[in-house]
Amino acid sequence: MFNLIKTEGAARRGELITPHGTVQTPAFMNVATDGAIKGGVSALDLKKLKCQVQLCNTYHLHLRPGDENVRRLGGLHKFTRWDGPILTDSGGFQVFSLAKLRNITEEGVTFASHIDGHKIFMGPEESMRIQSNLGSTIAMAFDECVKNPAEYDYARASCERTVRWLCRSKAEMDRLNSLPDTLNRHQMLFGINQGSTFEDLRIACMREIRKLDLDGYAIGGLAVGESAECMYHIIETVEPEMPKDKPRYLMGVGMPVNILECVKRGVDMFDCVLPTRNARHGHAFTWSGCRNLFNAKYVLDELPLDTECDCPVCRNFSRAYIHHLFKSGEILAMRLCVMHNIYFYNTLFERIRDSLDKGCFSEFFNRYIDVIGKRI
Amino acid sequence: MFNLIKTEGAARRGELITPHGTVQTPAFMNVATDGAIKGGVSALDLKKLKCQVQLCNTYHLHLRPGDENVRRLGGLHKFTRWDGPILTDSGGFQVFSLAKLRNITEEGVTFASHIDGHKIFMGPEESMRIQSNLGSTIAMAFDECVKNPAEYDYARASCERTVRWLCRSKAEMDRLNSLPDTLNRHQMLFGINQGSTFEDLRIACMREIRKLDLDGYAIGGLAVGESAECMYHIIETVEPEMPKDKPRYLMGVGMPVNILECVKRGVDMFDCVLPTRNARHGHAFTWSGCRNLFNAKYVLDELPLDTECDCPVCRNFSRAYIHHLFKSGEILAMRLCVMHNIYFYNTLFERIRDSLDKGCFSEFFNRYIDVIGKRI
Numbered sequence: 001m002f003n004l005i006k007t008e009g010a011a012r013r014g015e016l017i018t019p020h021g022t023v024q025t026p027a028f029m030n031v032a033t034d035g036a037i038k039g040g041v042s043a044l045d046l047k048k049l050k051c052q053v054q055l056c057n058t059y060h061l062h063l064r065p066g067d068e069n070v071r072r073l074g075g076l077h078k079f080t081r082w083d084g085p086i087l088t089d090s091g092g093f094q095v096f097s098l099a100k101l102r103n104i105t106e107e108g109v110t111f112a113s114h115i116d117g118h119k120i121f122m123g124p125e126e127s128m129r130i131q132s133n134l135g136s137t138i139a140m141a142f143d144e145c146v147k148n149p150a151e152y153d154y155a156r157a158s159c160e161r162t163v164r165w166l167c168r169s170k171a172e173m174d175r176l177n178s179l180p181d182t183l184n185r186h187q188m189l190f191g192i193n194q195g196s197t198f199e200d201l202r203i204a205c206m207r208e209i210r211k212l213d214l215d216g217y218a219i220g221g222l223a224v225g226e227s228a229e230c231m232y233h234i235i236e237t238v239e240p241e242m243p244k245d246k247p248r249y250l251m252g253v254g255m256p257v258n259i260l261e262c263v264k265r266g267v268d269m270f271d272c273v274l275p276t277r278n279a280r281h282g283h284a285f286t287w288s289g290c291r292n293l294f295n296a297k298y299v300l301d302e303l304p305l306d307t308e309c310d311c312p313v314c315r316n317f318s319r320a321y322i323h324h325l326f327k328s329g330e331i332l333a334m335r336l337c338v339m340h341n342i343y344f345y346n347t348l349f350e351r352i353r354d355s356l357d358k359g360c361f362s363e364f365f366n367r368y369i370d371v372i373g374k375r376i
Numbered sequence: 377m378f379n380l381i382k383t384e385g386a387a388r389r390g391e392l393i394t395p396h397g398t399v400q401t402p403a404f405m406n407v408a409t410d411g412a413i414k415g416g417v418s419a420l421d422l423k424k425l426k427c428q429v430q431l432c433n434t435y436h437l438h439l440r441p442g443d444e445n446v447r448r449l450g451g452l453h454k455f456t457r458w459d460g461p462i463l464t465d466s467g468g469f470q471v472f473s474l475a476k477l478r479n480i481t482e483e484g485v486t487f488a489s490h491i492d493g494h495k496i497f498m499g500p501e502e503s504m505r506i507q508s509n510l511g512s513t514i515a516m517a518f519d520e521c522v523k524n525p526a527e528y529d530y531a532r533a534s535c536e537r538t539v540r541w542l543c544r545s546k547a548e549m550d551r552l553n554s555l556p557d558t559l560n561r562h563q564m565l566f567g568i569n570q571g572s573t574f575e576d577l578r579i580a581c582m583r584e585i586r587k588l589d590l591d592g593y594a595i596g597g598l599a600v601g602e603s604a605e606c607m608y609h610i611i612e613t614v615e616p617e618m619p620k621d622k623p624r625y626l627m628g629v630g631m632p633v634n635i636l637e638c639v640k641r642g643v644d645m646f647d648c649v650l651p652t653r654n655a656r657h658g659h660a661f662t663w664s665g666c667r668n669l670f671n672a673k674y675v676l677d678e679l680p681l682d683t684e685c686d687c688p689v690c691r692n693f694s695r696a697y698i699h700h701l702f703k704s705g706e707i708l709a710m711r712l713c714v715m716h717n718i719y720f721y722n723t724l725f726e727r728i729r730d731s732l733d734k735g736c737f738s739e740f741f742n743r744y745i746d747v748i749g750k751r752i
Contacts, residue, residue, distance in 0.1 A: 040416035040707040065700040324441040331416040
């Protein structure tokens with residue numbers, strides 16, 4: 001269930017109540033692709049990094065260790081030791097971006113595993129069964145994510161099929177949730193808005209899928225080739241069509257600047273690999289901009305990554321030490337930087353929520369929008 | 377200062393009092409080559425893994441980030457955030473094993489950096505100055521570690537030079553400790569016994585170096601090519617010549633079985649990369665033998681790495697999860713396995729000390745000697 005607590009312009013402060021705990025929104029979901037945050041961070045570490053939601057990838061876990069094995073091991077919560085909410089994606093995005101030799105029909109997609117090339121079929125029913133086996137808190141509907149720019153006719157046909165797939169996803173999830181031996185009898189389902197960069201397709205899609213009264217609605221197919229301005233415009237186009245009483249999740253976004261812009265446009269939930277991926281390459285997000293820890297200027301710098309941060313890394317380690325660890329190829333460099341960036345992202349959302357609570361999101365936005373993306 | 381608390385046969389229970397805290401012996405020193413344990417484990421993690429001493433490598437830190445930089449940053453303790461005792465090796469072992477184009481003279485060794493090939497000279501005085509800049513608790517004398525098997529004449533000449541280098545190491549360390557701006561005015565110095573596998577050389581060397589009344593004595597040049605039986609025999613040969621009131625450190629040893637055998641022969645201190653290196657390759661030490669976590673039999677195994685272990689990893693994660701992380705190439709696999717192995721090694725030493733305290737080391741030895749090395 002979603003409670004809308006407060007609004008400021010289009011920006012929303014809310015809470016999503018799930019069987020695994022309540023998520024304060026706007027919220028960031030921390031990406032643990034294979035059931036672990038890349039960079040050597042465990043679910044127990046996440047507890048110290050203000051994480052609210054862990055996101056795991058259906059496609060990866062289906063291939064390895066196999067969703068039926070995860071089910072036998074008691075589900076993702078027990079497997080990864082994260083007891084808070086877990087969102088699983090549908091597998092669709094990875095099928096269309098990682099897998100090879102795809103063949104799409106009305107039934108679903110046949111593709112070759114990127115690990116060993118073996119042929120797999122996945123349609124809405126298969127995706128729901130896999131996510132049910134994983135036992136996540138929130139399952140995502142099976143969709144096709146079309147890269148931008150797209151042909152109008154392809155985007156329309158794909159979008160219409162995605163809506164049909166959503167109906168099948170819902171029917172299958174309802175059936176799975178009613179089984180006596182299901183891991184999570186209250187598994188939630190979010191639908192996904194598609195339609196590429198075409199306003200009419202986006203609106204038509206949204207009007208169709210809102211009829212299904214799902215637990216939440218995602219905007220997919222953005223941040224996949226179009227400009228940030230185009231992305232913001234599509235969000236502004238589709239947002240008025242989205243139910244007010246359901247959480248809105250913008251998939252795969254983004255940099256702190258994008259997040260501020262999209263919260264402003266009414267988005268409640270986000271996920272992105274940037275805080276962890278950039279950290280592994282030595283990039284630390286801070287309240288005054290983004291640092292590259294490989295830079296030689298940090299050799300003798302005794303300050304923490306961010307002087308405004310009180311994360312476990314900034315309370316203990318210097319830029320000089322982390323610079324040295326990156327130069328030496330030590331794994332600890334990645335771990336420390338990943339932990340800091342995760343904490344930074346979750347703190348960014350905490351401060352966004354705080355500003356919404358206090359009715360000063362617009363001041364918060366203006367204070368950071370030009371600073372937070374700078375290279376320093 | 378070293379207090380010998382109790383003996384059982386040749387095995388010794390003692391404590392080494394240092395400016396950075398007291399080390400209960402027998403003790404294991406945890407190898408943090410570049411100032412970090414490989415596998416993503418920080419000095420703060422070490423506190424939870426029963427670590428008593430961190431060992432850092434002089435050669436590596438001299439090359440990167442540079443010992444003068446470490447000094448400017450306040451020394452290794454501040455740099456790595458480990459506030460307990462730190463032992464630095466002399467750099468000699470790495471000069472003779474990692475570096476290229478070596479040229480040895482009475483003065484010292486000229487060699488090419490393994491990172492960028494630039495020429496470096498290191499003799500006893502340079503090694504002491506570097507270790508003084510690092511500010512370690514215990515410095516090791518500069519020596520030549522001759523690989524086994526060695527020619528008798530070469531081993532004898534090298535060993536005699538190593539003794540002369542020790543005298544120069546001591547003189548230089550005394551001078552450095554008396555400087556007003558030194559990081560650690562009570563930096564301790566251990567001498568190193570060499571002589572390859574030749575009994576007469578080992579004994580002659582030990583008789584010479586014990587005259588210097590150093591803070592401790594190491595046995596070097598073992599576990600470098602000879603059999604375990606040969607190593608045990610050399611320890612038995614040299615041990616009666618070692619001062620009773622000084623700690624004895626066997627460098628670079630070893631597997632748990634080797635440790636039990638060498639504690640039995642009167643060794644107090646050990647260091648080895650095996651617990652961390654083997655962990656990174658999926659090998660977990662347990663009280664019933666050694667596991668390979670890549671083994672497919674762990675796919676559905678919900679037990680911890682070691683059912684007898686109460687480390688932070690075994691209290692939380694299953695073999696199935698760690699197996700999955702290794703198969704997926706997740707860095708978290710290495711971190712979890714490294715943490716477990718470090719805890720295992722430090723617990724092994726805790727239990728060795730406990731058995732010595734209770735006068736039942738021989739029962740402890742007999743109970744584990746045939747079990748602890750098994751592959752399971």
